[in-house]
Amino acid sequence: MPLDRRQFIAAAGLGLLTARRAFAIGEDAEVGIGLLQHGVGHDQRPGAVEQLMWEVSKRTSIDVREAPATVSPLDDDLFRHPLLVWIGTGPCEPLSDEAVTRLGRFLRAGGSLFIDDATPPGDDRFDACVRRDVGRLFPDRPLAEVGNDHTVYRTFFLLQRPFGRIQRTDHLEAVEFDDRSPVLYGRNDLFGAFGRDSLGNWRLPVVPGGAGQREMAFRVGINLVMYATCLNYKRDQVHTTAILRRRRWRVEPPPRENR
Amino acid sequence: MLRDWFDAADEFNAARLVLLSSWSPWLIALVGVAVAAVVYLAWHNTAGQIASRRRLLVGLRLGTVGVLLLLFLQPGVRLEHVTRVRNHVVLLLDASRSMTLPADRYDARVDAVRAWLTDQLPTLERWRAMHQVDLFAVTDHARPLSAMSELGAQGDATRLLSGLEDIAARFQPEDLAAVIVVSDGADNGALGDAVVAEDDVPPAAQAVAKRLGAPIHTVFTGPERPLRDVAIVDVAYDDFAFVRNAVSIEAEISVSGYDELRLPVTLRQGDAVLGTRTLETAQGQSRYHFDFEFVPDETGKAVFTLEVGQGPGERVQVNNRRQFVVRIIRDKIRVLQVVGRPSWDERFLRKLLKKNPNVDLISFFILRTGASIDVARRDELSLIPFPTRELFEEQLGSFDLIIFQNFTYRGYHMEQYLPLIRDYVRNGGGFVMLGGDLSFTSGGYAGTPIEDFLPVTLPADKNDLLLTGRFSPVLAEAGRRHPITALSVVPEENAERWEALPKLSGVNRVTGLRAGAQALLEHPAQRAGGGAAPVVAVAPFGRGRVLSVTTDSTWHWDFLAAGAGGDNRHYYKFWGNAIRWLIRDPALEPVQVEADRDRYPLGAEATLVTRVLGPDYQPAVDAPVTVRVDRVFFGEGGSRERAIAFDEAGRTDENGQLVVRLKPPADGAYFVRATATVGGADVADDDAFVVAPDPIELRRTDARRDTLRALARAGGGESLTLTDDLDDVARNEPRVVKVNRRRDVPLWASGWLLLVAVLLPSTEWFLRRRWGLL
Numbered sequence A: 001m002p003l004d005r006r007q008f009i010a011a012a013g014l015g016l017l018t019a020r021r022a023f024a025i026g027e028d029a030e031v032g033i034g035l036l037q038h039g040v041g042h043d044q045r046p047g048a049v050e051q052l053m054w055e056v057s058k059r060t061s062i063d064v065r066e067a068p069a070t071v072s073p074l075d076d077d078l079f080r081h082p083l084l085v086w087i088g089t090g091p092c093e094p095l096s097d098e099a100v101t102r103l104g105r106f107l108r109a110g111g112s113l114f115i116d117d118a119t120p121p122g123d124d125r126f127d128a129c130v131r132r133d134v135g136r137l138f139p140d141r142p143l144a145e146v147g148n149d150h151t152v153y154r155t156f157f158l159l160q161r162p163f164g165r166i167q168r169t170d171h172l173e174a175v176e177f178d179d180r181s182p183v184l185y186g187r188n189d190l191f192g193a194f195g196r197d198s199l200g201n202w203r204l205p206v207v208p209g210g211a212g213q214r215e216m217a218f219r220v221g222i223n224l225v226m227y228a229t230c231l232n233y234k235r236d237q238v239h240t241t242a243i244l245r246r247r248r249w250r251v252e253p254p255p256r257e258n259r
Numbered sequence B: 001m002l003r004d005w006f007d008a009a010d011e012f013n014a015a016r017l018v019l020l021s022s023w024s025p026w027l028i029a030l031v032g033v034a035v036a037a038v039v040y041l042a043w044h045n046t047a048g049q050i051a052s053r054r055r056l057l058v059g060l061r062l063g064t065v066g067v068l069l070l071l072f073l074q075p076g077v078r079l080e081h082v083t084r085v086r087n088h089v090v091l092l093l094d095a096s097r098s099m100t101l102p103a104d105r106y107d108a109r110v111d112a113v114r115a116w117l118t119d120q121l122p123t124l125e126r127w128r129a130m131h132q133v134d135l136f137a138v139t140d141h142a143r144p145l146s147a148m149s150e151l152g153a154q155g156d157a158t159r160l161l162s163g164l165e166d167i168a169a170r171f172q173p174e175d176l177a178a179v180i181v182v183s184d185g186a187d188n189g190a191l192g193d194a195v196v197a198e199d200d201v202p203p204a205a206q207a208v209a210k211r212l213g214a215p216i217h218t219v220f221t222g223p224e225r226p227l228r229d230v231a232i233v234d235v236a237y238d239d240f241a242f243v244r245n246a247v248s249i250e251a252e253i254s255v256s257g258y259d260e261l262r263l264p265v266t267l268r269q270g271d272a273v274l275g276t277r278t279l280e281t282a283q284g285q286s287r288y289h290f291d292f293e294f295v296p297d298e299t300g301k302a303v304f305t306l307e308v309g310q311g312p313g314e315r316v317q318v319n320n321r322r323q324f325v326v327r328i329i330r331d332k333i334r335v336l337q338v339v340g341r342p343s344w345d346e347r348f349l350r351k352l353l354k355k356n357p358n359v360d361l362i363s364f365f366i367l368r369t370g371a372s373i374d375v376a377r378r379d380e381l382s383l384i385p386f387p388t389r390e391l392f393e394e395q396l397g398s399f400d401l402i403i404f405q406n407f408t409y410r411g412y413h414m415e416q417y418l419p420l421i422r423d424y425v426r427n428g429g430g431f432v433m434l435g436g437d438l439s440f441t442s443g444g445y446a447g448t449p450i451e452d453f454l455p456v457t458l459p460a461d462k463n464d465l466l467l468t469g470r471f472s473p474v475l476a477e478a479g480r481r482h483p484i485t486a487l488s489v490v491p492e493e494n495a496e497r498w499e500a501l502p503k504l505s506g507v508n509r510v511t512g513l514r515a516g517a518q519a520l521l522e523h524p525a526q527r528a529g530g531g532a533a534p535v536v537a538v539a540p541f542g543r544g545r546v547l548s549v550t551t552d553s554t555w556h557w558d559f560l561a562a563g564a565g566g567d568n569r570h571y572y573k574f575w576g577n578a579i580r581w582l583i584r585d586p587a588l589e590p591v592q593v594e595a596d597r598d599r600y601p602l603g604a605e606a607t608l609v610t611r612v613l614g615p616d617y618q619p620a621v622d623a624p625v626t627v628r629v630d631r632v633f634f635g636e637g638g639s640r641e642r643a644i645a646f647d648e649a650g651r652t653d654e655n656g657q658l659v660v661r662l663k664p665p666a667d668g669a670y671f672v673r674a675t676a677t678v679g680g681a682d683v684a685d686d687d688a689f690v691v692a693p694d695p696i697e698l699r700r701t702d703a704r705r706d707t708l709r710a711l712a713r714a715g716g717g718e719s720l721t722l723t724d725d726l727d728d729v730a731r732n733e734p735r736v737v738k739v740n741r742r743r744d745v746p747l748w749a750s751g752w753l754l755l756v757a758v759l760l761p762s763t764e765w766f767l768r769r770r771w772g773l774l
Helices: A005-018 A046-059 A076-080 A097-108 A123-135 A211-230 A234-235 A239-246 B002-006 B025-044 B052-073 B109-119 B121-127 B160-170 B190-194 B203-212 B346-356 B388-394 B413-425 B449-453 B492-501 B559-563 B571-584 B705-715 B751-770
Strands: A034-036 A069-071 A083-088 A110-119 A173-179 A180-188 B013-019 B077-085 B087-094 B132-140 B141-144 B176-183 B218-220 B228-237 B240-242 B247-256 B262-269 B274-279 B287-294 B300-308 B319-330 B333-339 B360-364 B401-405 B429-434 B466-469 B504-508 B518-528 B531-541 B544-549 B593-597 B605-612 B622-633 B641-652 B657-662 B668-678 B682-690 B716-722 B735-746
Touching: A005 A069, A046 A123, A046 A211, A069 A076, A076 A097, A076 A110, A076 B300, A076 B559, A083 A211, A097 A110, A097 A173, A097 B559, A110 A211, A123 A180, A123 B593, A123 B657, A180 A211, A211 B346, A234 B360, B002 B077, B002 B388, B025 B052, B025 B333, B052 B751, B087 B160, B087 B247, B109 B121, B109 B176, B121 B132, B132 B160, B132 B176, B141 B160, B160 B176, B190 B203, B190 B705, B203 B705, B218 B705, B228 B300, B247 B262, B247 B300, B247 B622, B262 B287, B262 B360, B274 B287, B300 B668, B300 B682, B333 B346, B333 B504, B346 B360, B346 B401, B346 B571, B388 B641, B401 B449, B413 B429, B413 B449, B413 B544, B429 B571, B449 B531, B449 B751, B466 B518, B504 B531, B544 B571, B593 B668, B593 B682, B605 B622, B605 B668, B605 B682, B622 B657
Parallel strands: A034 A069, A034 A083, A083 A110, A110 A180, B087 B132, B087 B176, B176 B218, B218 B716, B240 B319, B333 B360, B333 B401, B401 B429, B429 B544
Antiparallel strands: A173 A180, B013 B077, B077 B735, B132 B141, B228 B247, B247 B287, B262 B274, B262 B300, B300 B319, B466 B504, B518 B531, B531 B544, B593 B605, B605 B657, B622 B641, B622 B668, B668 B682
C-alpha cells in the first residue's frame, strides 16, 4: 500500500534524519526519469516523478534520482536519461524530422520511452498524436497490445493489467524491437496517480477510486522503472534454476564395478 | 576323357561334344514337343494294361523316339588343336599384423602360410602350363608380391573385400582362373562386420565375386581355438569435448581363452587417473562394456590412455591399451553476472552479454535489500531468494567468468563463500569487479579473500571511498599494447579512439596496484599508490585472470556514444576483448603451437607450427623460439617412461611463424612445448599428439573361419585349411585365342544305332498285337 499522509510525513522525516541510504558515484549512476518535452503535459503532473522515484527508492534496491530532468529530443543530455516519460494532456504538433531521427536513435540504441495518456476519458486527441509520432519513429513496427505475460508485469510486482489514476484501458501497448519494448504506451493517466502537494495530500483523485487503485498504479510505475533497468531479466530468471541444473559439469561417483 | 576315347593318336589338345546337324532351334524345339506327345500317347493308350506291360511298352516307345532323336540331332565329338593364353590364379595372402599372432603349430600365422605355400609348390608348378600364378599381399588393399619371400605381416588392417576389388580391377574376368585367399579371416572391413552367422553370404562378397567371374577359394590359417587374450576392441569418444561439461568415454573389452579373470580397467589423462573399473569375467560372456565420465577443466588437447590389465600368459599386450587425443574446447562462455542493484551500467552490460551468442548468461540481481519497505505480500512480488549456496558452492565450478557488478556480499551470509571464489579464480576462473557504491571497499571487500586476487589494493579506511566527477580515462603504458584495450590494431588510431569516447563518471578509490597487476586505463587526475589511479586493471591469479573496473559508468561508451552520433562498437569491442582475455581465449595467447594432426600413424611426419605475437599482439618477426617434444611411452612391463624426442631452436618468419617437421621415432604420446620470449618474459604453449599403429587390426586376435567360409560360398569355391592341398580346386579354363585344326567324330553314324531304331518299334508292334492293343 502507498503510504498515507501521516506515514508519508513520518517516512519523509525519517528520510531527512537518515539522509540517503546509499551514495552513488555521482549523479550519472542514479536511475532517473527524463520527462520528454513534447506537446503539452510534461509539466502537468507536478511531483509525480519525484513521488514515484521516492517509492522506488524505498521499496527496491535501485539508487534513484528523484527529480526528473526535462529534456527535448534535441537536447545534448537526452542520452543521459535512458528512461523517458512522455505525458500528454492534449494534442501536440508532430515531431520534427530531426527529433524523429534523434529519438529513433535513442530508442534503438537502448533507451526506453513510456507514454502516458493523461487526457480525460473521451478525449483521443493525444492518442492520435502518439500513434502518428510512434508511427514515424518505428514505421515498420506498429504499436500493439501486450499480453499480461509481458515482463513488465512481473519485473518486481506480479500484475495482471495496467492501472492508473483512471481506468480507461485494461492493457498497455508496445513497440517490439531487439527483444524488448522500447516504447510502452498506457492510457490510464498513470503519473496522475502519483503527485502529492506540499502537505502530503494527493493532488488528484483516482477514479473510480480507492487506495488500492493508487497502490496498484505505483506498482505499475515501479515495474516500469525495473523494466527499463533490467529488461527481460525476470523472464530469463524463470529458467535459471533449470539451466543451472541442466548443465552436466560434475560427475557422480562411479559404480564400484561396471560390467 | 573325350580325347582319351576319340584321339588315340594324341593329335589334338581339346575335345567337346557338339551337334553336327544344322537344324534351327525352333525346329529342334518343335521336334521335342512331338516326342513328348508321342510318349504321352503311348502312356495314355496303355492305361488298361497291368503295370509291368505298361512300363515295357512305354519304355520301348521312349527308346524308339530317343534313337530317332539322336539320328535327327546328329551328336558328335569335336576334336581341336588350339592355342590358349594362360589365365591367372591369384594367391591373395593376408599380410596384416594379426598374421604375426600364433597359429596352431607355428609362432606366427604368416610362418604357417609360408610353410604351406612351400608344400604347394609342386601343384603350383604343375598349374603353370595353364595358369600364371600371381602372388598378392592383402591388408587394406591388395599389392603384388614378386616373390614369396616378400610376404610380411605389418599391415594395420585386414580388408579382404577391398583386396578382391583390387584384383577385379586389375584382371578381366576371362583372364582369371581362380582366386585363392589365404588368411586368418580376422577381417576388420566390410566382410568381418557383415558375417555374424555361420551361413551368412554378405551381398558385398557376392558382388565382388560376380565382378571377378572366377571361383574364390579360401584357405584358413587357424588357429581354430581362440588365443588367451584381453583386448580393448573399441573405445567410443568424441574428438571434441566441451570444457566444464561431463565427457563420456565408453570402452568395449573382449576376453578370450580365460575362464576366471579379474583385472583393473583404468582411464588416465596424462598421469592423472580419471577412473578405474574392474573387469570380472562371467560364464558365457566374452564382451564387457565400461563407461567412464569426467569433466575437463581446461581447454586444449588432452592425451588419454585407457588400459586394461594383463591376463596370465597373455601373448598380445599391445591391444591392452589405447591412447587417444581429445580436443577440449569451449562451447559457450558461462558467465555469472551478480548485480547489487539495477542500474544503467548493469542494464547495458546485460544487453551486451545477452547479445553475445557465445555467452551463456546466468544473472542474479538484488532487487530489494533489507532496508526496503515491505508493503506487499510475498505472493504479490516476483522475487526469489538469492541462491548463494547453489551459485557459490554447488555451481561455482561451472562458470568461466564471474562478474560482481556493484555487488556487496554483506547481508547474504556469503562470508564462507569468499575463499571458494578465491580458489575458483586460482584454479582458472575469470573474475570481474565493476565499480559502484557496493563495490571494492564500499562493498566491504578490503581484507577479504576477494582482495587477495583483485588487481587493485583497497583502502582500509572508509573516507572518501567514492570519487565523483566526470573524466576521460587515459591509456596506461600497458594499456597501449594489451588486447583488452585494443580498439584498433594501429596504436595511434587506438589512442585516438580512446580519447574520442564519452567521459566516464565517478570511481571507487583504490590505493594502488597489486604486485603483478597492470593498469590499462588510468584516471587523469586521481592518484593512488604513487601513480595515477587505475580505472581498468588486470592481473593473473594462479591459473585465473581478474579484471577490475573502478567505475560504474562504462555504459557511457555504449549509450552516450550513440547519442553523440557514434555507435557502441567500442563498448562491445572493449568488453568482448575483456571476456576473451579473461577466459584465456587461445587466439590472444602470445605463443601458440599446434601439430597438424592429433594422431599420426607410425612412420608419418608431423608438422608443428608455432605462432608468436609480440607485445603489441602483432606477429613477432625473427623471434627466437624453442620447440621441445617429449615422448611418453610404455616401457618393459608396462611402466610409463618419458624421453626427449625432439629439441630445436629457431626463429619466426615474416608471418611470426616457425614451422618444424619431425618424424616421431616410435609410437607413444608426444607432448610439445614451444617457448618464446615476448616482452622480456618467456611464454610457452603446449600441444600434444599420439603416434600409434591403427588399433583396429589387433582389436581381435581370434582367427575367423566363418568369414572365409562366407567368402568361399559367395565365390562358388571351396573353404580349405592349411592341411588341404590345392590340387583339385576348381579353376576357369584359359581362353582360346586360335584353332589350328579340327575334326568332328559323328556319334550317330553307326549301323548298330540303325538296327536299334528298327528293332525297338518292331518289338513294340509285336507286343501290342499279342496283347490285343492293335
